Amino acid sequence: MPDNRLKLLTVGRIAELLKVRVSRISYLIRNRPEIQPVAWAGNARLFNHDDLARIRHELNAIDARQAAREESRQGVASASTSGVIYTGTADGTEQPVE
Secondary structure, three states: OOOOOOOOEOOOHHHHHHHHHHHHHHHHHHHHOOOOEEEOOOOOOOOOHHHHHHHHHHHHHHHHHHHHHHHHHHHHHHHHHOOEEEEEOOOOEEEEEE
């Protein structure tokens, strides 16, 4: 017989499913007011699968922003170590600044 009960997830289970530290999940829950537990089991907050999708989306967005910042820093570092500063042009090519 199929199990029709709603499967709720703890913070630890969400972290396990997304393969991240519990502290990252806790940070998101604290700082995103739209992510709220749907139930409590004692002191454990319980979330549904829509919340899991939202948390996954937020983690991906944070990681993308961080990667862009690191890429930007590496571009600045490589330009400064070569002694030439490059700027992007409208056609997507790079031109040295004289």
